[in-house]
Amino acid sequence: MSVDNLLEHSSIKSDLKLPEQIIQSDPSNFQENFNRSHFMFSHNLAGHPLFEIPRLVELANTILSQGRKNKIQSYVSKVPVQQKWDHRPEIKQMIEAIAHIGESDSWVMLEDVQTDPEYAALLDQIITELEILTGKPLRKEMTWLGAYIFIGSPNSITPYHIDSELNFLFQIQGEKDMSLFNQNDRSVLSEEEIEKFYMGDLTVANYREENQNKASIYHLQPGKGLHHPILAPHWAKNGNNVSVALSILFYLRPYDLKARIYQVNNYLRKLGLEPTPPGKSALRDWVKVFALGLLSDRHPKSKFTILRSGVLRFKSIERKLRQFQHAVRSLKP
Ligand SMILES: [Fe+2]
Structure with missing residues (x-):
């Protein structure tokens, strides 16, 4: 992954048809809560051809043909919520896992999909809209930017973890319940855990059952999105259907x-x-x-x-x- 993946706003060309406006939300929500607290929004990406399974198989093949195999992570989908991120059993047949996602019991993450120009155009439009909604010159402050796609079999679990990125998650297909905790609640996430995380221990956060009642649980359906502030601990459980979601992730200086x-x-x-x-x-x-x-x-x-x-x-x-x-x-x- 390289800081070179920041988008050159004017250099992206694609014939792809995108919704005129992707995000539909009251700007005050974005301005008041950006990176402070989690909030939901609506979007127009549900049913878009970029997220149909055959197109995602094509995208995964593109990533492999670019020699970027490490940008596809594929794991067994039914794991306990407290499972450490890097201890999930891996699935080697990534393309088959995506093509048969309904039955493959897989959880697949495609990273930095903006290396495909159509997804780059999508990412560019979303960032433009986020700049308008937040009232912030995000591109100027960005030090890293990536679009990730999560493809999950029915009833997949994304185990508990924290992230160093700001995240705008767009649920495109299927449903999931996201448990999201307050990053400022030190009874959930301690100063020591944050310090070790930034020292490089990426799986330092531990799920504690007794804290579950402190989570906000968001029911995500196609057309709904969720903003995660940096470090907000979270885990997710898919519904009894295939889930496809897009994450727009970035660092700000x-x-x-x-x-x-x-x-x-x-x-x-x-x-x-x-x-x-x-x-x-x-x-x-x-x-x-x-x-x-x-x-x-x-x-x-x-x-x-x-x-x-x-x-x-x-x-x-x-x-x-x-x-x-x-x-x-x-x-x-
Ligand atoms: Fe995450």
Whole structure:
């Protein structure tokens, strides 16, 4: 995945027919709640040919022909909600899993589908509409952007997890119930879990049954969408039908910088200190962002390093210092 996947607004050409307006919602909802709290909206993508199963098989074949096999993830669909994301049993026959999704008991994720020009045109229009609805110059602040498609067999479970992206999820076909938690509720998601997540432990969030009553449960049907703020914990259960959903995911520069505060706090906590969470002291936040910024790449080459190049360099320096100390000790007479 590369930061090169940011769209060049004027360079996308496609003859594809898209709805004149995809998202239908009161802009005040987007302006008041953008990345603060989850909310539903309506859209016009249900039944669109881009999301019919034969077209999705063609898309998956395009991704494979581009040598991007790692952009298709395919797993067994019936797993417990507390299953760790990377411990789900994999399915190797991805194309067959999609083509026979009604019976294959599969959960398939196609990543960065905007490498196909028709999906790029769709993504471009959605971002334009989001800029209007939120009143924010999103393209200017974006450091990464991707369109993902989720294809699930009946009764699939998407296990509990947190994400580093802002997410606009469009339910296109089938139904699902999404349990979405408040990212600011520290009884659900602790400061330590967030710190470890930004250090690179992507499966750190643990589902706790006793917290389920704190979730908002959204029933998603074709034509309905849901906004997830960054880090809002969630899990989903499909209905008794095939589910197809589109996720528009992106990073924005101000929130990338917030990740650095959590990373510095992780180090402070290891030193036995009780670090100040972000947002409590503007000065402390600034110092942490600045300090880790000295070690961060100006032009990170992957999605992972956009958020973590500074800590990766710091870990490398720590390792070299330990090797140096070891070498010096071995010289002692
Ligand atoms: Fe997610």
